[in-house]
Amino acid sequence: MELAFINRNGIVPFYYQIQQQLYERIRLGELKPGDALPSEHEISTRLGVSRMTARLAVKSLCELGIVYSKQGKGSFVSGLKLEKNFRQVLSFTEEMALSGRQARSRILGFETIPAEAEVAQALGIKRQESVVRLRRLRIADSVPMGIESSYLPDRLCPGLKDTFDPRTSLYKALSDHYGIQMAIADEVIESGLAEAEEARLLRIRRGSPVFSFTRTSYVQQGRAVEYVKSTYRGDRYRIVNRLVRLKHEFIERDVKNG
């Protein structure tokens, strides 16, 4: 186990390298659910970093729900497999990779159109302003899972249609060609029924249960850059989430019944 100072992205922080090493050991099954991670002290002496750096690595895995720490005992691998990550903005492919599935996409449509009211409001632009719409069928292990329609203001990413390589990530294209980096996303999840066209594409019956996701992504200045409406199969897709009862409750108001 060695720390490299450099990778293709330039300098990589120690804590991040340690985080990756630990995750790799978990992913390979060397550390199984319930197993204790090396203690912060052991990591720090073994790798020659300070305990705070080792701690940062473990803490970042905690935030992802992959491990949990108990004061006085140690840090342990949590047995929960995340099928949907509720902490990070992840692309469909990243999400599937986390649960060990092979993701593919089929582009259903890619055009520049005037924004309809709902899209304009979400993106904070005028009605009829040009937006790019990218419609994709998302496929995991050859099974169609969902339909995603992404809307982006054309002004922010002119010529996206020409520069975008469908084999790469949309987020990567936005970052590389336009310097746009997503920071925060708000997501609304609703339960609905498959409409005719959705049912056909997803190979399910009309009226089958589906998830409807509506996601608005923002850059750090708070400006919305992407609005996504998705429909996912209710029979194949489910959301797994781990909730933590915080030591110090963030919300402390007078809530009495429960």
Next chain:
Amino acid sequence: MELAFINRNGIVPFYYQIQQQLYERIRLGELKPGDALPSEHEISTRLGVSRMTARLAVKSLCELGIVYSKQGKGSFVSGLKLEKNFRQVLSFTEEMALSGRQARSRILGFETIPAEAEVAQALGIKRQESVVRLRRLRIADSVPMGIESSYLPDRLCPGLKDTFDPRTSLYKALSDHYGIQMAIADEVIESGLAEAEEARLLRIRRGSPVFSFTRTSYVQQGRAVEYVKSTYRGDRYRIVNRLVRLKHEFIERDVKNG
């Protein structure tokens, strides 16, 4: 702005007090969306704590999506409102209170029964072992929202039926009478269709879209103490979540499509 060492829960960490103070200033509108927070240096000198402590306070607000930080510039209030907290274990009433609604419950059933296979497996007990089942209709602003069935091993909370006051929280009863404190919960969310009895209770049509929640709650030792199956109306209930894009991407493997 002063730091108190003690509150009703005992000693409260500095960083948490600072976090609360900052959040209060945001909540009251003293710090508006887009405004810069005091710099870590300013917080540390003004309050007489180290910069790392001030940083911890700001970072915890970042994780909640309430503020964002930019290297070289500062930390800023993000302009987004949080409707539902997806990080903490919250009871129905707490959840409704957060979105400003009045919550009520009607007890549909409360009995001690032998555990069926699904319940036994989730709770890690033998089949046929006694479990308490509490079935409640959850009502928000006089509108029926969902049906919750909680299962608890009778062994862990003998006599719950007698001690439980339906007007108070189940979690509070478990904590007060049995010393049981929830620490972690794993939740699975699925999309489904309302069955006949559910539809009747929720006053919706059979076959309407619903959310199915399955939640297993654990105490810190990792033992399961509660298994909850819920069905919530798809037309009235929705999940709002905020996601954060991490600076260093967690997944760096060969993810090509996105």
Next chain:
DNA sequence: AATCCTAACTTGTATAGACAACCAGACGGG
């Protein structure tokens, strides 16, 4: 034998300081 207590381990909080990376505005030379 049962109980208490201590020691050694863990994570949690906090300090004081250092340098790097990044940003903006001021300043200067072309």
Next chain:
DNA sequence: CCCGTCTGGTTGTCTATACAAGTTAGGATT
């Protein structure tokens, strides 16, 4: 005027250390 450079301020990472607090095992005491 334009364009680098400098400079001071910010967050990001990291070190070394210290003590608090929770857990566990084993030894001492009763």
